[in-house]
Structures are given as C-alpha cells and as structure tokens.
Amino acid sequence: MARKITYQQAINEALDQEMTRDESVILMGLDIVGGTGSPGEMDAWGGVLGVTKGLYGKHGDRVMDAPISESSYIGAAVGAAACGMRPVAELMFVDFLGVCLDQIYNQAGKFKYMFGGKAETPVVIRAMYGAGFRAAAQHSQSLYSIFTHLPGLKVVLPSSPYDAKGLLIQSIRDNDPVIFLEHKMLYTMEGEVPEEPYTIPFGEANIVREGDDVTIVAFGRMVGLAAEVADKLAKEGISCDVIDPRTTSPLDEESILESIENTGRLVVVDESNPRCSMASDISELAVTKAFSSLKAGVQTVTAPHTPVPFSPALEDIYIPTPDKIEAAVRAVLK
Numbered sequence: 001m002a003r004k005i006t007y008q009q010a011i012n013e014a015l016d017q018e019m020t021r022d023e024s025v026i027l028m029g030l031d032i033v034g035g036t037g038s039p040g041e042m043d044a045w046g047g048v049l050g051v052t053k054g055l056y057g058k059h060g061d062r063v064m065d066a067p068i069s070e071s072s073y074i075g076a077a078v079g080a081a082a083c084g085m086r087p088v089a090e091l092m093f094v095d096f097l098g099v100c101l102d103q104i105y106n107q108a109g110k111f112k113y114m115f116g117g118k119a120e121t122p123v124v125i126r127a128m129y130g131a132g133f134r135a136a137a138q139h140s141q142s143l144y145s146i147f148t149h150l151p152g153l154k155v156v157l158p159s160s161p162y163d164a165k166g167l168l169i170q171s172i173r174d175n176d177p178v179i180f181l182e183h184k185m186l187y188t189m190e191g192e193v194p195e196e197p198y199t200i201p202f203g204e205a206n207i208v209r210e211g212d213d214v215t216i217v218a219f220g221r222m223v224g225l226a227a228e229v230a231d232k233l234a235k236e237g238i239s240c241d242v243i244d245p246r247t248t249s250p251l252d253e254e255s256i257l258e259s260i261e262n263t264g265r266l267v268v269v270d271e272s273n274p275r276c277s278m279a280s281d282i283s284e285l286a287v288t289k290a291f292s293s294l295k296a297g298v299q300t301v302t303a304p305h306t307p308v309p310f311s312p313a314l315e316d317i318y319i320p321t322p323d324k325i326e327a328a329v330r331a332v333l334k
Helices: 007-021 055-062 070-082 094-108 144-149 161-173 222-234 253-263 278-289 312-318 322-333
Strands: 002-006 025-029 063-065 086-093 124-129 154-156 178-183 190-194 206-209 214-218 240-244 247-249 266-270 299-302
Touching (some): 002 007, 007 055, 007 161, 007 190, 025 055, 025 070, 055 063, 070 094, 094 124, 124 161, 144 154, 144 178, 144 247, 144 278, 154 161, 161 178, 161 190, 206 222, 214 222, 214 253, 214 322, 222 240, 222 266, 222 322, 240 253, 253 278, 266 322, 278 299, 299 322
Parallel strands (some): 025 063, 025 086, 086 124, 124 178, 154 178, 266 299
Antiparallel strands (some): 154 247, 206 240
C-alpha cells in the first residue's frame, strides 16, 4: 500500500525496516542519536537534519553516535562490514570525504579484488550533497563523480522518495560497499511510497518521461528539473526522453544508448563541476558508442568550475536551472 511521505521519511523508514529485519544492520555517524544515552525523543534529534530521528528509541545501542573523526568511524564501519555486520555509516556532508577517503577507496573498495573475491564488505556510506541550502562551499558540493571514478564502489543517487526507500534497502542488502548520496534539497519532497519493504535493482535506469526528439540524462535533484522542462516543451510538440540513471556505478549504458539512437540528440544535466564529471562521462559514452546516431553536438548543463558560493544570489546562478536546461534542449534541436 502506497501513501505519500517525504524523501526524508522514506530514508528513515528504510533504515527502520532493515534494522527490524536484520540485527546485523547498525547505524554509525555524527549526532545521529543526538547524545548517546539520551532519555528519549526530546534529546534524540537524529542528525543535523533529523533523518534518523526515532531510530535510537526503537533500536537502542545499534544506533551509535560517533566522535568527530570521520576517519575513525568510517574505518570502524568498514572493519565491522568485513567481520559480518551490515553497517550504515553517515558521513554528515559528502564534502568531508577527504578526511576518510583512504578507508573508503583504498580499503573497502579493494578488499574483494585483493582477496580474490572471497572478502565481502557490505557497508553503506550515506551522505548529504548538493547546493541550494545556503551552506557555503564546504557543505554544498556534488562529488558523486569522484566516487564513480573509484572501482569497487557502487554509487547511488535517488531522485524521489520512492527511489530513496527502494534503493537504500537494496544498498543495505548488497554485499559490496555502497555510497548512498541524498540531495539535501530533496528531503521535503513528497511522493507515493509503499509501506512494505521493496528493492530497486542497481544499474537499471528510470525512464521518467518518454519522447522522440531529445534525450535528457539527469542526476539526483536535476531529474525533477529536467522533467519539468520536458512537460513544458511537450506543450509545444517537443517530446523528450528523460532518463534518471539512479546509479552512476553501475551505469545503465544500454538504456541511455537506446534513447540516443532513437532521438539523435543528447542533453546531460549534472549539478557537479564540469571537468571529469558525469556530464563529460555520458557525453563520451554517446560519442564513442552512438556517434552515427547523433544529429547534433551533445549539450551539457552543469555548475561552473568554481566552488559553491555562499551568496544566495550567486548560488542561484551556480545551480543548473530549468531555463538553462530548456536552452540546451533548444540548442540541440537547432
């Protein structure tokens, strides 16, 4: 049975249901309780934006506040996963990846390869990402392309409450390290989500809109903006295929290429900085594997190659907008 809940509630529900189902699932992070040993809901806020609120009251010491040392508790989560637990560690902001990157890419991401496939590390690392929250340059970046570049990691970018729950449950049950990235501007987004647990397979894109004129590939929060543009252009008789890959690693290349072969035109919408980004990766995929189908040069809509500004006026210019997406679609149609 589906009812409308927020993206934030969908993540909380997925964690709750998986912790109830499997006692090996534990949570670790900064302030995810709000003070270990607190007497109840009044003190146990559940993280900086309340995503894990209520879980300490239900699951007790399996929800653990960590010291302000990302390298220590991310390393502990990786070690616990290697020893049979299924930790979900919250890296409060993805911008803090530099503090604990060795534990993620040099340890968790390499164990299975280095031990001949015999070692499993079922750890999930959740993190907030994205601009628009007025959180300045050190708390607002979209760094999923960095994780995507690293072999051994699976990278998940849910764009709706439905996807957030299904993809998080899949992440927790997966036997490989998963980077699960939540756009902080989507937390209040509402959508229909089934009450019962369900999973969404990795590497299977969601075709958000169907069309024959232009393919739009978008990631995370940008999926909703791309769909908004597609709906507007449909009134003019311009039909767009809007593709949400859901995961950047593994990537559903087949769905993207099939769409490009049908439309002959590609726009990629990516909130991250342009150099070595998912926008450049998808563009390369189109040029190397669907070049003969292209009727126009690929258009990309990205953030500029600068840090995220703190000034609200500048931050609004920094983020890709529906107007910029629409302009890119019209450019490929010319």
